[in-house]
Amino acid sequence: MAQAMEHRExxxxxxxxxxxxxxxxxxxxxxxxxxVVAFIVAFVVWAAYANIGExxxxxxxxxxxxxxxxxxxxxxxxxxxIRVRIGDVVKKNQILMLIDDTxxxxxxxxxxxxxxxxxxxxxxxTAEASGKPIDMPANVRRDNPDLAERELTQYRSHxxxxxxxxxxxxxxxxxxxxxxxxxxxxxxxxxxxIELLDRELAMSRPLVKQGAMSEVELLRLERQAVELKGExxxxxxxxxxxESAVSEARQRLEGYIAKFRNDAQGELNQVRAEQEGVxxxxxxxxxxxxxxxxxxxxxxxxxxxxxxxxxxVVQPGSELLDIVPLEDNLLVEARIKPRDIAFIRPGQxxxxxxxxxxxxIYGGFPAKVENIxxxxxxxxxxxxxxxxxxxxxxxxxxxxxxxxxxxxxxxTSTVHIQTGEKTFLHYLLKPIIKTKEMAFRER
Numbered sequence: 368m369a370q371a372m373e374h375r376e377x378x379x380x381x382x383x384x385x386x387x388x389x390x391x392x393x394x395x396x397x398x399x400x401x402x403v404v405a406f407i408v409a410f411v412v413w414a415a416y417a418n419i420g421e422x423x424x425x426x427x428x429x430x431x432x433x434x435x436x437x438x439x440x441x442x443x444x445x446x447x448x449i450r451v452r453i454g455d456v457v458k459k460n461q462i463l464m465l466i467d468d469t470x471x472x473x474x475x476x477x478x479x480x481x482x483x484x485x486x487x488x489x490x491x492x493t494a495e496a497s498g499k500p501i502d503m504p505a506n507v508r509r510d511n512p513d514l515a516e517r518e519l520t521q522y523r524s525h526x527x528x529x530x531x532x533x534x535x536x537x538x539x540x541x542x543x544x545x546x547x548x549x550x551x552x553x554x555x556x557x558x559x560x561i562e563l564l565d566r567e568l569a570m571s572r573p574l575v576k577q578g579a580m581s582e583v584e585l586l587r588l589e590r591q592a593v594e595l596k597g598e599x600x601x602x603x604x605x606x607x608x609x610e611s612a613v614s615e616a617r618q619r620l621e622g623y624i625a626k627f628r629n630d631a632q633g634e635l636n637q638v639r640a641e642q643e644g645v646x647x648x649x650x651x652x653x654x655x656x657x658x659x660x661x662x663x664x665x666x667x668x669x670x671x672x673x674x675x676x677x678x679x680v681v682q683p684g685s686e687l688l689d690i691v692p693l694e695d696n697l698l699v700e701a702r703i704k705p706r707d708i709a710f711i712r713p714g715q716x717x718x719x720x721x722x723x724x725x726x727x728i729y730g731g732f733p734a735k736v737e738n739i740x741x742x743x744x745x746x747x748x749x750x751x752x753x754x755x756x757x758x759x760x761x762x763x764x765x766x767x768x769x770x771x772x773x774x775x776x777x778x779t780s781t782v783h784i785q786t787g788e789k790t791f792l793h794y795l796l797k798p799i800i801k802t803k804e805m806a807f808r809e810r
Contacts (some may be wrong), residue, residue, distance in 0.1 A: 383731065384648075391434065392449075397800075402751055404466055413663070413800060415622075418534060419673060421432060421710075421785070422783045422784060422785050423707040423710060423711060423783075423784045423786050424704060424752075424781060424782070424783050424784075424787065425701035425702050425704070425707075425756065425781075425782050425784070426701065426702055426705040426779070426780075426781060426782075427698055427699045427700055427701030427719070427779070427780045427781070427782045428516065428699065428700060428776075428777060428778060428779050429698070429699055429703065429774055429776050429777060429780065430698050430699070430700045430757075431691055431692055431698070431776045432777055432796045435670060435689050435691055436594070436663075436664055436665055436667065436689070436690040436691075436692060437686055437689055437691065438463065438594055438661060438663070438664075438686070438687045438688040438689070438690060439604070439684055439685065439686055439687060440458075440658060440661060440681055440683070440684070440685065441655075441658055441683060441684060442471075442655055442658065442659075442683055442685060443681045443682050443683035443685065444466040444467050444468070444659065444680070444681055445464075445466065445678060445680055446467075446674055446676065446677055446678060446679045446681060446683070447465045447466060447467045447677065447678075448464065448465035448677065448679075449463075449464050449658060449672070449674070449675065449677065450462055450463060450464065450465075451463050451464075451669050451672065452687070452781045453669050453670070453671060453672055454668065454669060455668070455692065456666075456667070456668050456669075456693065456773070457663045457667060457668075457669060458666050459663060459664065459666045460663065461662060461663045461667075461732060462660055462661070462662055462664050462690060463661045463662060463663055463687075464661040464674070464687060464688070465660060465661070466658075466659045466660075466681060467659070468655070468656050468659035468660075470675065471652060471655040471656045471659060472656055474652050475652040475653060475655070475656050476746045478645060478648055478649045479510075479649060479694065480511065481645055482642065482645045482646060482649050483504075483506070483510060483514060484503050484511075484514055485638055485642040485645060486506075486642065487503060487504070487511075487515055487517075488518060488604055488638050489523060489635060489638055489639060489642065490502055490503050490507075490518065491518045491519075491522045492631050492632075492634055492635035492638060493635060494522060494527075495522070495525060495627070495628070495807050496521060496628050496635055497628075497806075498628070501518075501519065501522050503515050503518070503519065505684050514736060527580065528625055532622065532623055533620065533623065534549065536616055536619055536620040536623065537620065538651070540582065540613060540616040540617055540620065543609055543612045543613045543616060544613050546609050547606065547609040547610060547613060549664040550602050550605050550606050550609060551606060553598075553602055554599070554602045554603065554606065555603060556596055556740070557598055557599045558599065560595055561592065561595045561599065562570050562583045564588065564591060564592045565592065567588060568585070568588050568589065568592060571584070571585050572585065572587055577589040592625040600775055604658070605684075605802060608700060621739040623780065625674050642761055643778075650776060652667070659802045661688075663688060663690060664690075665690060665692045665693075666692065666693050667690040667691050667692040667693045668690065668691045668693060668775055669688060669689075669690060670688075670689040670690060670691050671688065671689040672684050672687075672688050673685070673687055673688060673689075674687050683798070685778035688754070689756075691775070691776060693763075693774070693775070696759055696760045696761060696762060696763060697719070697732065697758060697759070697760040697763055697774055698759050699719050699734065699757070699759075699780055699782060700755055700756070700757050701756045701757075701758060701780075701782035702753040702754070702755065702756075703754045703755075703756050704752075704753060704754075705743050705752055705753070705754065705785075706752075708739070708754045708756075710754060710786035711736060711739060711740065711784055711786060712739075713736050714735060714736060715735065715736045715782045715784055715786065716733070716734075716735060716784075716785045717733075717734040717735060717736055717758045717783060717785065718731040718732070718733060718734065718782070718783045718785075719731055719732040719734050719758060719780050719781075719782055719783075720732075720780055720781045720782075721765075721772075721778055721779075721780045721782070722778070722779045722781065723774075723778055723779075724765065724772060728767065729765040729766075729767055729768050729772065730758070730765045730766030730767030731765065731766055731783075732760040732761075732762070732763070732764075732765055732766070732786070733760065733761050733762075733766065734760040734761065734782075735758060735759060735760040735761070735786060736756060736757075736760055737757045737759045737760050738756070738759060739754060739755075739756050739757075739759040740754050740755040740756070742754075756782070756784070758782055758784070
């Protein structure tokens with residue numbers, strides 16, 4: 368403590384320069400110096416590892432991603448209604464124009480009725496050929512219940528006739544089978560009776576010789592034996608005849624069933640072949656009726672309307688409208704300078720900024736490089752060379768909006784294509800490296 372006080376007193380008697388040299392720098396200056404050094408080191412480390420996207424910028428414009436759609440009508444006819452005007456934005460399958468379809472509708476309905484009739488007939492014949500219950504098509508029951516009922520009535524009539532014939536033949540089989548059973552039973556009975564009668568005759572003959580039995584009684588027994596043997600022979604002959612009758616009746620039953628099924632199947636094949644032709648015609652007529660309603664094949668903007676008069680006649684195959692497609696994604700064609708083209712590849716990420724929509728409000732449209740022109744193109748007016756690069760957006764909804772915006776071909780834009788990444792330090796050192804490479808080379 369005494370030395371410190373003595374040191375301060377010495378400083379008080381020294382000059383300012385000597386006193387400053389003796390005291391040295393203040394403590395806070397050391398801390399500030401180390402803080403600056405630490406900041407510089409941290410900045411250099413960050414700059415060495417922090418990656419910054421490298422982009423190539425080009426001016427572009429929105430182009431149609433598909434050709435202008437020319438709407439035509441194959442059959443032509445009389446225009447009954449026009450529902451769009453030039454400049455209207457239409458959706459896919461939206462009705463654009465109606466053409467009078469009276470003649471096609473009449474033919475289509477007539478053909479459909481014929482097709483329904485054949486369908487109902489096929490259902491009946493299928494049931495008759497297979498022996499299964501009839502399954503009438505739902506569309507016939509719904510659209511033409513009278514037709515369905517007529518076929519059902521005919522089916523019931525045929526089934527009643529079929530069942531009656533089958534029952535009659537089965538009854539004949541049962542009768543012949545019963546007769547056969549009775550004959551076989553009678554045959555057994557006759558054989559037993561003959562056996563007993565033969566024994567009775569054998570016992571009666573000695574008695575007649577002895578006079579113990581009348582000869583008339585013996586004759587009666589012999590006559591009875593003859594009658595039984597005759598009946599035996601008759602029964603033996605009738606059994607094969609009855610067996611043949613039963614077999615014939617069964618064959619007749621099988622033949623009737625087979626003929627009924629085969630006739631139904633043959634008619635079914637003919638009706639099916641006829642229906643195929645009717646169905647093909649029905650498809651063609653249906654297409655004609657549907658084509659009378661002219662619909663948009665794409666979402667787009669009406670570019671031109673060639674027919675503007677209600678009641679005007681449209682020739683077959685004539686053009687009705689032109690539509691510029693508006694799709695869910697945009698195709699943008701950008702001009703890129705030749706010095707930057709070497710770093711651009713298909714599939715690279717890009718950002719499209721439509722100049723009509725403020726980027727700070729709507730944001731841009733994420734996109735990808737889709738195509739690069741094979742050679743450079745020279746602008747005859749300006750004399751500048753450039754490559755055409757096509758980028759396609761992933762959607763038509765900008766990054767800062769939740770709804771799609773109206774974009775039509777021809778709108779200008781700025782396209783930023785991400786060609787790679789470099790560290791921040793590389794950007795800082797790039798001018799120095801470039802200057803070093805160019806230094807001491809001038810003549």
